[in-house]
Amino acid sequence: MASIHDVARVAGVSISTVSYALSGKRSIAASTRLRVLDAVERLGYRPNAGARMLAGTRTNIFALTAPFHADTYAPAHMAFVLAVAQAAREHDYDVLLLTQDEATSGLRRVASSSLVDGIIVLDVAGDDDRVAVIRELGVPATFIGIPKDAAGLVCVDLDFEAAAALAVEKLVAAGHRSIGLIGHSPGVYARGSNFPPRFRDGFFAAAAAHGIETAFVMPERDGPSVRIALDALFAERPEMTAVVLHAEESIHAAVLDVLRERGLRVPQDLSVLAACASFETDHFEPPLDTIPLVAADSCWRAVTLAIEQVSGPIEPRIELVPPRFYERGSIAPPPDRHLASPRS
Amino acid sequence: MASIHDVARVAGVSISTVSYALSGKRSIAASTRLRVLDAVERLGYRPNAGARMLAGTRTNIFALTAPFHADTYAPAHMAFVLAVAQAAREHDYDVLLLTQDEATSGLRRVASSSLVDGIIVLDVAGDDDRVAVIRELGVPATFIGIPKDAAGLVCVDLDFEAAAALAVEKLVAAGHRSIGLIGHSPGVYARGSNFPPRFRDGFFAAAAAHGIETAFVMPERDGPSVRIALDALFAERPEMTAVVLHAEESIHAAVLDVLRERGLRVPQDLSVLAACASFETDHFEPPLDTIPLVAADSCWRAVTLAIEQVSGPIEPRIELVPPRFYERGSIAPPPDRHLASPRS
DNA sequence: CTGAAAGCGCTTACAG
């Protein structure tokens, strides 16, 4: 494998000139640079990663700690892992994958051996063991998600409260006054991350602010549970004209199936809005209006903030990514029977 | 951060002694080793990764190339990524994640910069671009899956043909003579990996060997498609008494739903076998007999073979992991009406 | 604008 010495010899310059020509860290005569680049090309030279790590100030590797648990929703998890890897690559960083087995010990290992320049933390739980370790290590890190005690940390997340408020606003604007929320399974609220309650509470708060009636159910992942959950919503709010979904993809499909069974048309009889979904909602029948959870948004920002920290400490912060609404045609005004003053 | 010199000073030995005490590559007096380990402990010493990579012969990092496409089934994909990472860690290796964006260029990059000691290749397509690159690079690599031209490569995979044969045998042993196969969606067979056809062809071959009637359907991922597919099976083989599933988790659930709707009990009226599933099948109602695709099996073997290659070339091979059957109670003898000579 | 050289922190022959 060609080394920097080979390149220097072929180009007829010193190794420092090769290094600078490649890094651009000092000005090089155009003709010299060309000779160097030509030699690099001809030799297929690639700087040795280990040597750069040792001599330089950074490794250009981030650790990605992405614990996977029994109740982790694989598609969303995968979307975030990939989005981090892609964002990192666009900043010339590689990603080292750390799993649940090594949640805290892996962080210590890669940080104290200077294998990585920093850490991206995924699937952040309310009380996450990794928080204390990262504080202790003092290594650059960005959390995607918000732990209970975020003091001194750099966190990025979708603004779930704002997303819930936006969902309510869109439906209120269409004329709805009674809105159901179909959330994740109860287990998701009980343990783990804080975004499901953040969305739920944001939903209730926004609804209250608008004087809107609500009902809330948490079905399990199977079809029968969804059926029962929808029945419960309609039982509690017979006048309900819209439903917000903050759940997994399969729940969306199941809800639409049940509505079809019951002869309820979307959006003529019931408006439906998919909130904070990390999957496409336009292959559903009908396609669903959505306020998506865009993994690329949070992950890009997280990587950017991690890179900033590599150059030196930055102000701790919780950065909330603003939600956006995409219309697909699954929201309409409520059917006449529900209007205060029926038309015609 | 403490260096090997700090440890040597505290322990009162030379840095080579520290190195050898830690690597065990030459014999050290017990008392000396204790002093070294004590110093390591007190200083919280961790060898610098870059320095080891540069001075040593290996980086202890594998690249994992795991392209994710629109039709990739996230849970299985995730299971394999995690299994590789876990197997690697148990061999003291870390895993660098390469995504679809960099499928081939990433391989060149990490291999020629000596960032990694080898490559684990996931989601292998029949004609996979990565095959040529890896041949060219001559870097240690293990494929999990089998490309069309596997000459010179080291590949590991479940023995899908044997799994299909085992599925048929189990059902034949229970008395079944007419068996349906519910496969993946047509798109999966059209492009991509070769394991779906390998299973399908193995199924037909084994059925033919046993003189068994078969039918085969490829439903899309949605509920209605599954309903239609089951109807097609029963239309083609009214005497069908067993079904083998080689498909995604949601298809399994949908099949069981439809059978329930139709009043068909499993296994009294119809036996069901889940084949090559990378998810648990015992939370279904009823739990399903299974010949699982165990990610940990293939991935552990793949990592082991990659590590062997780091020490020097090994014989190219295609290693097939033998399938195993787990009984859960979803297979029973066919109902009496289907027996050639009805009892009583 | 460019070069000679120190130094990053290890591993591993070489010597004893």
Next chain:
DNA sequence: CTGAAAGCGCTTACAG
């Protein structure tokens, strides 16, 4: 059983 030293391939002050 242990130590002194070369060397891995870079980056980056230091000098000119």
